[in-house]
Amino acid sequence: MTINTATEKVIQSPWFSGVPSSETQRFLALTKLVQLKKGDRFIEAGETPKIFGFVTKGLFRFLYTDQEGKEYTKVFMPEHSFVSAYSAMVLNQASYFSIEALEDSEVLTISYASWLRLKESHPCWNELLIKVLEKAFIMKEAREREFLFLDAESRYQIFLERFPNLEHRLKQHMIASYLGIAPESLSRVRKKEQS
Template sequence: MYEVFQNYLNNKISLTDEEADLIKSVTIIKKLRKKQYLLQQGDVWGYNAFITQGCLRTYSVDEKGMEHVLSFAVENWWIGDRESLLSGEPSRFNIDAIEDSEVAIIRKVDFDRLCREIPAFNDMVNLILQKSFVASQNRIHSAISFTAEEKYLNFIQKYAGFALRIPQNMIASYLGITPETLSRIRNQSAKK
């Protein structure tokens, strides 16, 4: 499935054959079965990962065993623990596959080299980071400002396809509401 990653890059930036070959030479394709971890809490994250197929989630588990979903990611999205990547400290998060998935991963040292040696790749990465920051701001704003119903409607509007791929209990966790509240909101929305 490297072709998916290559097509993504070709749609974002122009690369010489040598640059494309360099990226391919440092990219590892990893298959994940449903519920298989890409990262476990306590491990140090040392990669940049691009999803070529499937759906993953980033989450933490509190002392009571409750899961708290930070994010979901699907095809053509990047995923990882930026804090652990940059600090070299153990991750506070888990990343696992919600469905059978495949990711293209690049070790940090190789990714940094690509950013140094391929200006267009570096520009693409910076744009992705900027968009990610804006998405995080919007997520924080909705989490502290919206009602439960507004959170759900905002989620459905932004990520319409997710509702069909992601179990409702995970969506509820992402929204910071109980599964029962989500069920009630969904039933009320269906009646409107």
Template sequence: MSGKSDLEELLVKVTGLKEAEVTALFGISKPLSLAKGERFIEAGQIPRYMGFVVKGLFRYVYLDDEGNEFTKNFLAENSFITSYSAMVQQQPSWFSIEALEDSEVLKFDFLSWKKISQNNPQWDRFLLQMLEKAFIIKEKRERELLLLDAESRYRIFREEFPGLDKRVKQHIIASYLGIKPASLSRIRKHAALT
């Protein structure tokens, strides 16, 4: 994992927090390495921690009763990962957070974070920023799935995640787009011809 001072600097830049808050976050954090395929959070588990992706790539994935996967989102370096609503409500998560590559995360306990964040408006601004970003992504994604055709969704995927189609298996991309892998193959062939 990167040197602590480099990571602290990065967190100050990414979060907008002051150095004192980032130092406090490091005080309740532990580095965690996950191999490709391992889960940061497992569906059905009550999450108790959040993570900051230092290196690697993750996806939020739902699994239905027949074993079909539905990828909700991809998160790479400099992203926070958690099942936030499940954690806040202390209920089992509906989705898993899976490492798509060997990854490194700074993991911190939610209850410890709540303690250090009490009575500090910096943390409120940080949380609001995180939640706003997540809500914007969720709202945009819902609109795309409801209103756009598969080709348009694939074009947007390639714009938002440049190069990711080379790092991720095609069936995972298809599950993100809400289509079957065979449909994705046709769309990719059509896109290559145009």
């Protein structure tokens, strides 16, 4: 993908619909196109993030890893998503989770310092940030409710609705991790769905 194609993806994204074109151009001038191979980490747990990005191509997952190396998938982020350990960046502290490329991917990155300057220069950036944070908060609240009240089958159905056409791009153990179940349990859920 060229920088021009990546630029087009930003301009066409609903996230930037309320941003004046002159401000979008300012944003793009501050970004850098970064290519990641499948398995690369955009952010590694334990590092203090200084950048965030907008996914123009590919797929990512946010994951926690425990002391024994077991992985817990927090969320999947396909094209047109922002990827960031935002609270760690704001607090200037180490991220508790990693962000892993699940496919060869491309991200337009911007440094947090540049973002802060941009945000102070025009109210449209605070409006965009509020939209992004609201969506993240709504998703977090929904995930908590699902884990408290719903069984694995219901959570699987919600996953399919929340991430249409994503299932074929993911390994079974990653979907199971996102659902909070073992891969064998996911196989049983899928078989039950097909019968």
